[in-house]
Structure formats: C-alpha cells, structure tokens
Amino acid sequence: MASCFKDESSLFRFVVKEGNGIKGLVDSGLTEVPARYIQPPHQRIYKQQLAASPENIVIDLSELDGPNHDQVVKAIAHAGETLGFFQVVNHGVPLELLESLKAAAHKFFGQPAEKKAAYLKGASSCPNVNYGTSYLPDKEDALQWRDFVNMIYTTDADALEFWPNECKQEALEYLKTSTEIVKRLLEALFGNLGVKVEDSRLDALTGLRKVHMNFYPPCPNPELTVGVMRHSDMGMLTVLLQDGIGGLYMKKGENTPPGNEEWIEVPPIHGALVINIGDTLQILSNGRYISAEHTVRTTSTAPRVSIPVFNAPHPVVKIGPLPELVARDGVARYRELTFEEYRNNLHEKDREGKNALKFATV
Ligand SMILES: O=C(O)CCC(=O)C(=O)O
Numbered sequence: 001m002a003s004c005f006k007d008e009s010s011l012f013r014f015v016v017k018e019g020n021g022i023k024g025l026v027d028s029g030l031t032e033v034p035a036r037y038i039q040p041p042h043q044r045i046y047k048q049q050l051a052a053s054p055e056n057i058v059i060d061l062s063e064l065d066g067p068n069h070d071q072v073v074k075a076i077a078h079a080g081e082t083l084g085f086f087q088v089v090n091h092g093v094p095l096e097l098l099e100s101l102k103a104a105a106h107k108f109f110g111q112p113a114e115k116k117a118a119y120l121k122g123a124s125s126c127p128n129v130n131y132g133t134s135y136l137p138d139k140e141d142a143l144q145w146r147d148f149v150n151m152i153y154t155t156d157a158d159a160l161e162f163w164p165n166e167c168k169q170e171a172l173e174y175l176k177t178s179t180e181i182v183k184r185l186l187e188a189l190f191g192n193l194g195v196k197v198e199d200s201r202l203d204a205l206t207g208l209r210k211v212h213m214n215f216y217p218p219c220p221n222p223e224l225t226v227g228v229m230r231h232s233d234m235g236m237l238t239v240l241l242q243d244g245i246g247g248l249y250m251k252k253g254e255n256t257p258p259g260n261e262e263w264i265e266v267p268p269i270h271g272a273l274v275i276n277i278g279d280t281l282q283i284l285s286n287g288r289y290i291s292a293e294h295t296v297r298t299t300s301t302a303p304r305v306s307i308p309v310f311n312a313p314h315p316v317v318k319i320g321p322l323p324e325l326v327a328r329d330g331v332a333r334y335r336e337l338t339f340e341e342y343r344n345n346l347h348e349k350d351r352e353g354k355n356a357l358k359f360a361t362v
Helices: 006-015 021-027 060-064 071-082 096-109 111-115 156-162 170-192 199-205 279-284 323-329 337-350
Strands: 057-058 084-089 129-133 147-152 208-216 228-231 237-242 248-252 261-267 275-276 295-296 302-312
Touching: 006 021, 006 129, 021 111, 021 147, 021 208, 057 060, 057 071, 057 323, 060 147, 060 170, 071 170, 096 170, 096 208, 096 237, 096 302, 156 170, 170 208, 170 237, 170 275, 170 302, 228 323, 279 337
Parallel strands: 057 084
Antiparallel strands: 084 275, 129 147, 147 208, 208 302, 228 295, 237 275, 237 302, 248 261, 248 295
C-alpha cells in the first residue's frame, strides 16, 4: 500500500469519499496494488482463456445506404446472434469529435480532486451528473480500477447547464450523433426478425441515455486487478469509444460452463465504435440476440479512457419478448417487467456476469 495510507479505511476515505479516485491514488506514488483492489481469480482473465480464433466483426455502416444493404443487415444480425458485439466504421460520428471526446475525458479526470469531487453522489448539486470510482464501492469486496463520470441526458439546456464544462460540448454532440447509429442498428436488428417496432416505442425503449466516461489509470499490478468486472449492459444498445490502449474483452458464447470460457479482445480500431447488445434487447428479441458479457483488463503502461453511451428504456417502460416472436417461437423465454424493476434487481444483487438476466427469465 502507498506509504501515506495507514489502513484500509483511510485509503477508502481518500479514494472514494474525498473523490481522489484511483487517479489520486496513483499520483500519490503507489508502487503496489492495495489489498482492497485484488480481485478473486475468477474475475481475472488468463492467457489460456483467450479465444484461439477471435472473431471481430467490423461493419461499414455507410453500406446500409447502398446496394449491399441486405448483406450488411445480415452481418449485423449475425454478430448480434453469436457474439452480442461488433464494431462499426463510417458511422456518421465525425472522427474529429471522437478525438476531442478522448481529450475532454483526459481534461476532466486530470483536474484536481476537489473539482471532480463536486460531482460526487451526495455532494453533487448537478442533477444527473455523477462522478465516482469502481462501481458500488460501499458494497464491493474487491474494488475496480477505474474512475468515472456519468452524465444522464434530459434536455440540451440541462446538459449545457449542469454537465462538467471540461467535456459537456463534446459529450452532448457524441450523444446526439450516436443516437442516429442506435436507430439505424435497431431498425436493422428488428427488421431482420421481421418485426416492425413503432418509432414511439423505440424512443421509449432508448429514452434513458447516458454518456459515461471511464478513466483507467496505469496499474502497478495489472494481473491482480480489473478495470471493470464482468457484466452485460442493462439497456438496448451501447455505443462505445475506446482509445488505442486496449483492454476490453468480450465473452464468446453465452452458456459456456465455468472453466471453458473463451474471451475475445476487442482491438482498438482508429475511428471505430464498439456496439454491445444489452439485456433489454436480449429480452425483447426472446433471446435471439445476446447481450455481450464483457470486462476490462488494466495495464501498467498508460491511462486508458473509454466513453460508452448507454441507451436504455425509460424506467416505467415495460420490457418483455415481442408478441410476434413469442407467437413464432411458441414460448416466452422472459417475463414482462418494467425496466425499473429490472434495474433495481441488478443493483440489489451481485452484478457479476449475466446474473441479472436470471431475474427476467421464465
Ligand atoms: O472501458 C470499456 O471498454 C468498457 C466499459 C464498460 O464496460 C462500462 O463502462 O460498463
């Protein structure tokens, strides 16, 4: 442990309560990972678990407008059915915006702790902005090696008034341009299933939108820690920008028995965005599309940033398998519940892996 922390509670106060985050911990001259950050072995990924032939599907979204439209839809659907993730290029989000987003994230996290601490839960006077570290540090035995700032979208005016100055313009533009990607992908994914989902329903299913900036400082013992533990995203689709450091891993297949899991590294591709299927889309599609279980490894070399936009239903929106699919499949694999019920279950239980989906499974 860094010499200035005499025990675990002073470390916790410094990192979590005072808002110094892992960034502050690393800046304090840390040479060894504190015990509280050492993950149990089953959370880590070992070389022998890496898929021998990792599939990485990269889709040129501009081709949706051309003669290859049907093939591109098939490729999107295939990725959604088999892996639950893929990358997109020529997606319509300007490349300069992607660069300035990463710079804005570094600017936000590079500030003194007291500036960031203004957005800590409880301290934040800014509705819908939340800065923190790990995931639920009060409840976790082993903490995750990341700091984050989460910005929930309500209106442009609120975003411009309340989101942090260091990143609000970029985050808002990213949210708006990536919304277009989400619409087009959902159209393709539902179209492939032969179902038409009305625009108003799609808006409700993706109406809770958040820009989330993750900052993973370099870690002295990357083999002992994780940046983010294994989980799947709760919503419909996630659009994620990662920098060139690498470290994002997706689990191959859904039902592999423990011990036989294979993980695929999602290689950083300049200008590309990663798309993850979330649990809600798995439920709506009656299991045809699978949400991507993923995790992030840490590295000792340089800080990494990633910026997902989560697109989830409004809390009161009911989620359940689409009736056309239940009729066709002859079975509903999930029960209907509100997104709030689903989300609360996720917060109460261990978030590990895809445990949360069990709550909705019939
Ligand atoms: O950093 C990444 O690449 C993934 C981040 C993530 O999974 C999350 O924020 O939930």
